[in-house]
Amino acid sequence: EVQLVESGGVFIQPGGSLRLSCAASGFAFASFAMSWVRQTPGKGLEWVSTISESGSTYYADSVKGRFTVSRDTSKNTLYLQMNSLRAEDTAVYYCAKEARAYYFEYWGQGTLVTVSS
Amino acid sequence: DIQMTQSPSSLSASVGDRVTITCRASQGITNSLAWYQQKPGKAPKLLLYAASRLETGVPSRFSGSGSGTAYTLTISSLQPEDFATYYCQQYYTTPYTFGQGTRLEIK
Numbered sequence: 707e708v709q710l711v712e713s714g715g716v717f718i719q720p721g722g723s724l725r726l727s728c729a730a731s732g733f734a735f736a737s738f739a740m741s742w743v744r745q746t747p748g749k750g751l752e753w754v755s756t757i758s759e760s761g762s763t764y765y766a767d768s769v770k771g772r773f774t775v776s777r778d779t780s781k782n783t784l785y786l787q788m789n790s791l792r793a794e795d796t797a798v799y800y801c802a803k804e805a806r807a808y809y810f811e812y813w814g815q816g817t818l819v820t821v822s823s
Numbered sequence: 824d825i826q827m828t829q830s831p832s833s834l835s836a837s838v839g840d841r842v843t844i845t846c847r848a849s850q851g852i853t854n855s856l857a858w859y860q861q862k863p864g865k866a867p868k869l870l871l872y873a874a875s876r877l878e879t880g881v882p883s884r885f886s887g888s889g890s891g892t893a894y895t896l897t898i899s900s901l902q903p904e905d906f907a908t909y910y911c912q913q914y915y916t917t918p919y920t921f922g923q924g925t926r927l928e929i930k
Contacts, residue, residue: 741919750910750921750922750923750924751867751910751912751921751924752921753917753918753919753920753921756917756919764917766918767918800866800867805872807855807872807873807914808855808914808919809855809857809869809872809912809914810857810859810867810869810912811869811878812869813866813867813868814866815865815866816866
């Protein structure tokens, strides 16, 4: 059974940094692309970043230069390093396993990040 | 970026009804379209991919169709557990983009 468990969401002030983690199990983690998707009441679902099985990374323009996605295949864990946080980064952040054709096959339960002074 | 426009944004229906949700892309996406169902407080769940392929375990009352820029999700006979919010998503190219969602409510 595929399981994705996010952690690291907190209440943080603007300008701060935070690292989210996503522990994966039940599949060959190193063989699939993984993504982060966030959700806010106002903007709905927004793709944030993807890391391919080969380690190539892709970002939404809204986070490019501030967020960094990485993965540790020895720990079956996906990360999202979030720097220079802004109020508009407030959201529930989901990690998702991509299928071979790039849609989001499985999702974690999400972790809430609140950026506010 | 490819814009995804869903309609309607909300829909009231009764158990047993047939409902259709439409998703339109701002450019052709060659069937690289997925549909997700989300219930309050839960993560989205994949229903269909490649516009019309049913994910394993999803009931056959869900179906998808379309091509080019216009796609539809149909639920043939609504069940109580189907009342939720539905999203389309294009994965033709990054940035992957979602529709704004259709909230399906009980009439």
